Amino acid sequence: MRRVFAAITVLLALAFAFPLTLTDDLGRTVTVKAPPKRIVTMLPSVTETVCALGACDRIVATDDYSDWPERVKALPKAGGLYNPNPELIVSLRPDLVLVSKYGRLYETLERAGLVVFAVRTETYEDIFRTTRTLGKLLGLEAQAERLVAQIQREVYQEESRAAKxxxxxxxxxxxxxxxxxxxxxxxxxxxxxxxxxxxxxxxxxxxxxxxxxxxxxxxxxxxxxxxxxxxxxxxxxxxxxxxxxxxxxxxxxxxxxxxxxxxxxxxxxxxxxxxxxxxxxxxx
Amino acid sequence: MIQALPLAFRRSLVFLWLLFLLLLALVLGVALGAVNLPPGEVLQALLGLKENPIVTEMRLPRVLGGMLVGAALGVAGASFQGLFRNPLADPYLMGSAAGAAFAVTLLASLLGGLSPAFAQHAIFQGLPLSATLFGFLGALSATLLTLVLAGGAARTGELVLAGVVVGSVLTGATTYLMLQDADRVRAVFAYTLGNLAFLGWPGVRVLVLFFLLALPPLLLLGRVLNALQLGEEVAKSLGLPLEGLKLLLLLAASLLVAAAVAQAGIIGFVGLITPHLLRRLLGEDYRLLLPASALGGAALLALADLLARTLTRPAELPVGVVTTLLGGPFFLYLMWRRRGRA
Amino acid sequence: MEGLEAKGIVGPYALLGVDLAVRPGEWVALLGPNGSGKSTLLRVMAGLLWPRSGKVLLEGRPLRAYGSYARGQLLAYLPQGGPYPEGLLVEEVVRLGRLPHLGLWGQEGREDGEAVEWALEVTGASRFRGRYLGSLSGGERQRVLLARALAARPRYLLLDEPTTFLDLEYLGGLLALLRGLAAKGMGVLAVLHDPNQAALADRVAVLKGGRLLAEGRPEAVLTEPLLQGLYGQGVRVAHLGGRPHVYLDA
Structure with a gap:
């Protein structure tokens, strides 16, 4: 009974969370109508985070350099920052494309009618900020909090080792x-x-x-x-x-x-x- | 004011100035750097009284190597300008520098799979002799390809056009090869802006060797370059074996360009600006212009590198950025003056 | 056989079979309308262009048989127009004329210095020997370039429209110089566009459509019918002091 209740709560939360409007790292306002099911990630670190959130099976393509976890190696590769392949991306009909804040790929994809969210992953703090943002975007906020905690715990372990x-x-x-x-x-x-x-x-x-x-x-x-x-x-x-x-x-x-x-x-x-x-x- | 002095005196003055600048570049180049060293300590290191590898292993070869690279670019630039009677000609015009860069990159990427260490070393620390020779073959092949496309060296217009095309294609190919390893984008970029950071004694030795090979014929052919300024028909009517001489000039200039590119990457404007500026001071007598361009190019690049490594110290600017920032506006100024006169 | 002789020159370009010779001590003017092949013929005789058929003989030997420096010592060529090395000093330009005697590596000796002085002197260019070529007027520059050609002390002098930039004073000087050089034994062949200048030569050759139309002493060649055929019906010829004088009846 409690499980059913919990499931209903989650569904309700999701229902109220979407459509979701967020500001991306370029300062653009992006609206996502429903939790994305077909995602293209154009940054290796973002690919890793999406997978670590347990949403690896929602990714339909990545950039050329994403190579972890192992399973993303088999996905279609849509180029890199300097040589992206927007045609491939459009042809896969994704409902969300995660791009770097650098480059102008988002303009092309936007014109093609895709939902594009720009991400900056440069600093140590960006890791946690991006993880939480992606959690919201994908409707996986609880998983995101758990992931943040886990990363911080692992980092703390290493820090304490170094402290000795x-x-x-x-x-x-x-x-x-x-x-x-x-x-x-x-x-x-x-x-x-x-x-x-x-x-x-x-x-x-x-x-x-x-x-x-x-x-x-x-x-x-x-x-x-x-x-x-x-x-x-x-x-x-x-x-x-x-x-x-x-x-x-x-x-x-x-x-x-x-x-x-x-x-x-x-x-x-x-x-x-x-x-x-x-x-x-x-x-x- | 200087125009009022007797010509011979004026010319000697220019050479004295160049020697002074060269000496200045040497002294400042060795005395200054990212690390503050008291002059006494620098002097002791130079005299071998006290060991200091920063002075003897790093600054001194870097300054001397930079001078050799600058001299090579200056002389090659003057030769190309005289050969094609085109004051805008420079080592990049004939596709020569692009050819050297392509050959070096190709070698690095072919060997990269076998020996990444060599590839890195090749691109960033100056090439060993064998690889510099490979760069020379690249420079020469590019130049010959340019000649074939232009239908011989006689037609200057076609030659310049063909050189630009060959240069662009080879530069594109070089960039492609380098981008195969995309993690190196930053390094590739650095290479195309020139880098003297790790020029040591081995690199200096390679440069000296190429200089000994290429400089004497060029300096001795000053009179031939003068005759070429009267036009190819007149030069031919004076009995000069023109085709052979042009090839010899191209070979010698290509040797210098290859050595410079192999040791320091691609450094713009030195080969263009140096002869151009000196022509205004010395006239167009290539017997003077070639040695003056060697001195001038050496001083210019050594001083540009001094700026590159001290302006933002202890960080460095790419030396090619400095030469371009100095050379670009200066060149515009020259062109503007020229227009004003015409 | 003395002289520089062109025999049966066909091609390149417009030439359709031309015979022409210049002997030592003789000044020959080559006249003809634009496009008649004058400059081409001059280049062929200078060894700068090779004809499709026919041959050029220098002192009885084919021109091709000469080494390039030997040819340069015997034949000096002055083209029409540039390029002009503006940044070279007048004296440096004239000294380049000694290259056929020096080769690539030779050092200038006393003889070379004397030849340069002589060339500067006879052309009146020594006054501006220390100036840059680019600072001279057209007429001054032309004299320097002529001095360069003379500095080799050639046996034959081939000039392509040497009078183009000259005003009347210099023109008189140049024509007198050509006369004087011929008198001292040099063979002079000059492409000219003005029949009145040609009238001063020892011999005139007229080229039209790649063929030799007439050749001989000026008064025999420069006749009204011939010149009208070349330049139109308005051309008249008068005779002043025994020499033909050409003018336009407007």
Missing amino acids: AKTRPRVYYEIDPTPYTVGPESFIGVLIQKARGANIIPRELGLFPKIAPEFVVERNPEVIVATYPGALETIRARPGWSRVQAVQTGRICVFTGGQDNLLSRPGPRVAQGLRLLVDCFHGR
Whole structure:
């Protein structure tokens, strides 16, 4: 009896929740008439969140880079930020398309009469904000709250593990060999902090500065993290870097082949990324 | 005022100025950087009294390498401008730079599957000699393709048009290859804006080698370039073996362009602006213009790189952005003055 | 066999079988309406264009048999019009005329310096030797370019409309110079568009429609019927001091 009652409550809640009007991350007002059943996700982190909410079977297509969970690999791929395939998206007749706030894909899709919601997933806080927003959009608010709690619990576990470490190693994190790095206020910068590492990059330089190599040498990081193939050899071969402590002691952590996604996608698997950093900074 | 001085004196003055600028670029380039080092410490490091890899392993080769790249672009630009009697010609005109970039990228992406380390190294830390030679083949093939499309080097208009087409197609192909690995978009972008960040002694050695190969013929052919300014018919009537000479000039300029692109990515405006500016000061005598463009290009790029790595320190700007920001408005100014005169 | 001879030149372009020779010590004017093939013939004789059939002989040997520098030492060619290297000094331009003697790597010696001085002197260009070519008037520039051609001290001088930019004073100087060069043994072939200038030459050749219409001493060639056939019925010829003088009866 109580179960039936609960089910009715949910249905009523849903009935009153929809049609639902929300403001997306571009400041657009978007109205969803009923809980979406055919979703296209154009961001890997959003794909992961939708699936983590238990709505993976509602996704009919993703962007080219979405690769987790395993089952989304088999879905049609609708391009990326720079080369989206709006024709494919329209042909799948989705009732909701989740796009990045960057790019102009939403204009094309809107003209085709689709419901488009733009999402920003850049910062650590964005993870939880986006999870709750998606929960509302999909009519899965309770699941969203549970997911948020779960992610926070996992993150806390890693943070406490890091807290046991005696030292905060100086860390240099390289996202590509130009070299571009990450500022303390970026998503990865926050993870470095949570993993009890001391980012050598000053706050003033912004989120993703192109850093002067001699600055890195002078700051003499104890740990270097890099997320591109071949980083180890590249970094070792650089002029003047042989005297950097991390190079001398071999503490260069290279994360590629999917591991880098854990660190670059502000999504439900953030704690796994954090674990990589904690292991790297402080050992297992 | 300077116009009133005797010509020979004026010309010597220009060369003295260029040498001064070069020296200034060297001193400031080694003294300044993202890290503050007291002048005494820099001097001690240079003299080998006290070890400091930031000075001896990073700044010094970067400044010298930047100078060589700038000199290569300056000389190649002057050669192309003289060869095609077109003051707007530059290493990018003949598709030469695009060809080098394409070859280097192709090599990197072919080897990328086998050795990602090499691919990264190739693109971002200056190429080893073998790969620079590959870039040279790219520059040369692109130039020859341009020549074939233009129906020979004699027809300047067709040549410029063909060069632009070949360059655009190859640049498109390069971008395509690089985008195959979409995680590298930012790095690809950086490459197309030029990067001297990791130019070390090995890169300097490769540049020096290419210079020794390509610079002597170019400097010795100054008189031939002068004769070409009288038109190809006159040059031919003077007995010059024109087709062979043009090929030699193209080969030498392609060597320089390939070395520059392989070590530093794509850096715009240096090859265009340097000879253009010096032509106003020295006239069009290529026996003067070629060595002056080498000095001028070297000073210009070294100073641009100094700005790139100090303006926002400890962050860096892409050096190509600086050369474009300096060169673009300056070029517009030149064109405006030209219009005013005409 | 002395001289520069064109024999049975057919093609390129409009030429339909032309014979023409210039001997050392002789000034020949080549006259004809636009499109008659004058400039083309001059280029063929300079070795810059090759005919479809026929041959050019230089001192009895085919022109093709000469090396390019040897040819440049014997034949100097001055085209009509540019390009003009505005940023080169007058003296630098004239010194380029020595290239056939220097080759690619040769260093200038005393003989080269003397030839350049001589060329600057006889053309009256030495006054502005230190100026940029771009700063000169059309007439001054033309004299510099002529000096460049002369600097090789060629045996034959081939000029394409050298009088185009000249005012009357310079014109007189140039025509006297051509006369003087011929008197010293140079063979001069000049494409001209003004019959009155041609009248001063030793010999006049008239080209029309790719064929040689007439050839001979000026007073024999520059007749009213021939010139009317070339330029229209309004052309009249008077004889002043034994030389034909052409004018328009308006």
